[in-house]
Amino acid sequence: MSFRTDPATAGDVLVLGETVIDIVDRDGVQTEHVGGSPANVAVSLARLGHxxxxxxxxxDDERGQRARVHFRESHVQVTSGERGRTPTAIARIQADGSAEYTFDITWDPPVPELDRAVHVHTGSIAAFLSPGAETVRNFLESLPFGVTSSLDPNIRPALIGSHAEALHTxxxxxxxxxVVKLSDEDARWLYPAVDPAEVVDxxxxxxxxxxxxxxxxxxxxVASRLARLEVPAATIAVADTIGSGDSAMGAIIDEFVRAGLESLTEASLRRIGTWAATVAGVTTSRAGANPPWRRELLGDSGVGQSPDGSSSA
Structure with missing residues (x-):
């Protein structure tokens, strides 16, 4: 099966969440990238054609202007609250490519409007940090029938209060x-000593x-009430893991929205999981949160796979 390419199968997606400038520290050498988990998901979805x-x-500082340019170049429309300084996160890269973060952030967005969105996504700091977290929760609870939604907690323990409070939220x-996606680290933090299969349950x-x-x-x-299965990761050379989970989230939403899935069978789950692994793999092979464009995955480079797992080459 080929890639889903018909623009009519794409949909309007509304993303609620923080934008953060990632100050990436590699052995004392710092570079800056536009990030923030929900912002990365928005960019991933836009580059996949939504x-x-x-x-x-x-x-309204220089970092904020850089973020706006980044979103504009990725075809993401932005509505922002007014503030003087753009949030930052120092990301220190570890030996395995993972990152440890130190944040300077507050979260108080404008009240969102659904407009024509068929899907709403949120997560990470935006779902937990007051006062914006209350805006997010109230909006999700008020969504009309037929509008789907997704959550990626992307847990940041230093910012979200006690374990009991965070689990309740x-x-x-x-x-x-x-749709809910967690990393294995999120699952261990929220549900200590619980097997991932039980977390899914x-x-x-x-x-x-x-x-x-x-x-x-x-x-x-990957699991639904009808089926569950394991999908292997893409085989890639790791640059770093910044944004890889967010790219996976974007790919999951992309396939979910395009397919209009009413019955999440094993075949549907395999498509979703394979597509997420492919998109996340490309991001992991690059420095910073830099998800692929759909046209890259359709190219002749052999980088990607179609959602059913067949080769794109």
Whole structure:
């Protein structure tokens, strides 16, 4: 099966969440990239062909201007609150390519408008940090029938209060969302000593239709009430892991929205998982949060695979 390329199958997606300038520290040498988990998801979705609006909170400083240019070049429409300074995160790259973060951020976005969006995504700091977290929760709880939603907690322990508070917030939001993705680190933090398969069971009990746990080089666990399976990770040379989970989230939403999936069978789950692994793999092979454009995955380079797992070459 070939890639989904018909623009009519794409949809308007609204993303609610923070924009952060990642100050990447590699052995004392610093470079800056536009990031923030929801912002990265917005960019990933736009590059995969969706009409995307990002409701966020960017400053009027030089970093904020750089962020606006980044979003414009990736075809993301931005609505932002007014602030003086754009949030930052120092990302220190570890030996395995993972990153440890130190944040300077507040979160107080404008009240979003649904407009023509068929799907709403949120997560990370935006779902937990007051006062913006209350805006996010109220909006998700008010979505009309037929509009789907997704959540990626992307846990930042230093910013989200106690474990009990964070778990309550997460499960409250998960219970009103169609799709939830966690990393294995998120799952361990939220549900200590619980196997990922049991975490997936809990999400499905809360009412989630599609539950995904990403496990780095070990691939993805993808589940619905009808089926579950493991999907291997893409084989790539790792530059760093910044934005890889966000790219996977974008790919999951992309395939979910395009397919209009009513029945999440094993075949549907395999398509979603394979597409997420492919898109995340490309991002992991690059420095910073730099997800692929759909045209790159359609090229002759052999970089990607179609959502059913067949070669794109």
């Amino acid at each position: 009409r995307v609006r990002l409701v966020t909170d960017i400053g 997460f499960e409250t939001l998960a219970a009103v969302c169609t 809990r999400l499905l009990e809360l009412g989630v239709r599609l539950a995904v746990v990403t496990r780095g080089a070990d691939g993805l666990l």
